[in-house]
Every structure is written in C-alpha cells, then in structure tokens.
Amino acid sequence: MGxxxxxxxxxxxxxxxxxxxxxxxLVVQMWLLTATLETYLAGYHGAAVPGAIVSGLxxxxxxxxxxxxLRVDAEVRR
Amino acid sequence: MSLLRRPSALPLWRDEITIDAADERYVTRRQFTKFxxxxxxGMFVGQLWILARSLFSRAGAPPAPMVIGRAGDLAVGATxxxxxxxxxxxxLLIRMGAESYVAYSQKCTHLxxxxxxxxxxxxxxxxxxxxxxxxxxxxxxxxPPPRPLxxxxxxxxxxxxxxxxxxxxxxxxxxxxxxxGCPRARG
Numbered sequence: 091m092g093x094x095x096x097x098x099x100x101x102x103x104x105x106x107x108x109x110x111x112x113x114x115x116l117v118v119q120m121w122l123l124t125a126t127l128e129t130y131l132a133g134y135h136g137a138a139v140p141g142a143i144v145s146g147l148x149x150x151x152x153x154x155x156x157x158x159x160l161r162v163d164a165e166v167r168r
Numbered sequence: 169m170s171l172l173r174r175p176s177a178l179p180l181w182r183d184e185i186t187i188d189a190a191d192e193r194y195v196t197r198r199q200f201t202k203f204x205x206x207x208x209x210g211m212f213v214g215q216l217w218i219l220a221r222s223l224f225s226r227a228g229a230p231p232a233p234m235v236i237g238r239a240g241d242l243a244v245g246a247t248x249x250x251x252x253x254x255x256x257x258x259x260l261l262i263r264m265g266a267e268s269y270v271a272y273s274q275k276c277t278h279l280x281x282x283x284x285x286x287x288x289x290x291x292x293x294x295x296x297x298x299x300x301x302x303x304x305x306x307x308x309x310x311x312p313p314p315r316p317l318x319x320x321x322x323x324x325x326x327x328x329x330x331x332x333x334x335x336x337x338x339x340x341x342x343x344x345x346x347x348x349g350c351p352r353a354r355g
Contacts, residue, residue: 105198109200119211122211126215131279135222146212148212149209152208153208159201
C-alpha cells in the first residue's frame with residue numbers, strides 16, 4: 091500500500107529538484123574540467139590541485155543528491 | 169495432459185517475458201540521476217588524470233646535453249624536428265643564417281598544438297588558432313599564445329649541434345625576456 095497522493099506529488103517535486111541540481115552541478119564540473127585542461131595544456135600546472143578538489147566536492151554533492159533521490163523513492167514505495 | 173496446461177489464456181512467451189519493449193525504453197528519474205552521477209564520476213576521474221600528469225611531469229634533474237645533428241646538414245631557412253629533453257618533448261631547430269641556429273619547443277604555449285616555421289614570413293606559426301611567434305626570440309606576435317615559446321639552448325661542438333638546456337618563456341609583460349635576444353649557437 092503506497093503513500094497518499096499528496097505525499098507522492100511532493101516527493102516527485104523533490105526528486106525533480108534534485109535531478110535539476112545534479113544537472114547544474116554536472117555542467118559546472120564540465121566547465122571546470124575544460125578550464126583545467128586548457129590551463130594544463132598552456133603549461134600552467136597550478137590549477138590541477140584545486141580543480142581536482144573542487145571536482146571531487148561536486149561529485150560528492152552529486153552522490154549525496156542521488157542518495158536523497160533513492161531515499162525519497164524508497165519512502166514513496168513503502 | 170490437461171494438468172500441464174497453463175490456466176492463463178496468454179501465450180507462454182508473454183507470461184515469461186513480462187516487460188514490454190516500450191517499458192524497456194522508459195528511463196525513470198532514478199535511472200537518469202544515476203547516469204548523471206556516473207558522468208560526474210567520469211569528470212572527476214578526468215580531473216585526477218590531469219592532476220597525475222601535472223605531478224609526474226614536474227622537472228627533475230637537469231637534462232643531459234644531446235647531439236641533435238651536424239651543423240652543415242641543414243640548409244639556411246630549413247628546419248628539423250628533434251626531441252629534447254624527453255622523447256615526449258618535440259622541438260624545432262631552425263637555421264636562420266649561415267652561422268645562426270635557433271631552437272624552440274614545438275608545443276604552442278596556448279594549447280600545445282605543434283608549431284611550424286614559415287620561411288617566407290620568417291616566423292613560427294601555430295595552425296590551431298592562428299598564433300604566431302617571432303623566430304628570432306620566440307615571443308608571441310599574434311593570436312592567443314600567452315607567453316614566448318620555451319627556448320632550447322644550443323651549443324656547437326666542432327661540427328655537431330648540441331641541445332643543452334630548456335629556457336622557459338616568462339609571461340608576456342616581462343620586458344627582459346622580450347629583449348633578451350635569440351639563443352645563437354656558439355661557433
């Protein structure tokens with residue numbers, strides 16, 4: 091037996107929001123990778139460490155949002 | 169025999185395969201989020217690759233001098249590609265005059281495209297983004313390159329030309345580098 095329809099609609103909105111946020115983070119990560127690669131090819135190696143750290147943080151945020159989506163999904167199906 | 173017959177009116181294959189082709193193509197939000205997270209992981213791995221490359225490419229001991237050819241073998245205005253200090257570092261040797269040789273890294277300082285010597289214009293050009301460098305001192309003349317080409321210090325020992333060191337080009341606004349002159353082979 092599922093949750094009431096109102097709860098399901100709210101959960102769907104939350105999942106949509108998380109999905110949109112993951113997409114935005116991914117675009118930022120793509121830009122970061124491109125910028126770091128350009129600076130590396132230009133001979134500046136100083137951007138590699140902060141680039142990797144920020145990219146790792148963005149990836150961690152994406153994983154966190156995915157876990158959130160899984161939890162909301164499990165909650166709705168309960 | 170009637171005991172073995174299935175009670176459902178559906179054919180056996182329909183009962184065994186319960187997923188429609190249309191449903192198979194349907195991607196849920198959960199699956200799409202998972203795909204985006206995996207893409208994010210790929211971006212992170214790319215960043216780690218750049219980090220590893222930049223950490224391992226840091227200069228260690230100074231390069232050993234290397235013979236790059238005989239001085240007389242190259243005609244005036246002609247070029248030769250050689251690798252110095254490692255096989256992954258292509259360089260360009262140019263004979264500017266009868267007793268004048270210059271050598272630069274062949275990687276453009278913008279995005280590492282291979283540069284070439286234009287004998288008519290007497291300058292080094294990058295075909296990727298129309299960048300150009302002075303053949304006499306390696307400073308950028310046009311286009312996006314931010315700093316001069318790294319110069320290869322040359323020495324002439326008898327009839328042999330030797331590459332002895334790499335002189336990194338500084339930023340564009342450093343006047344001392346622009347006016348430092350070209351590295352001539354010592355005769």
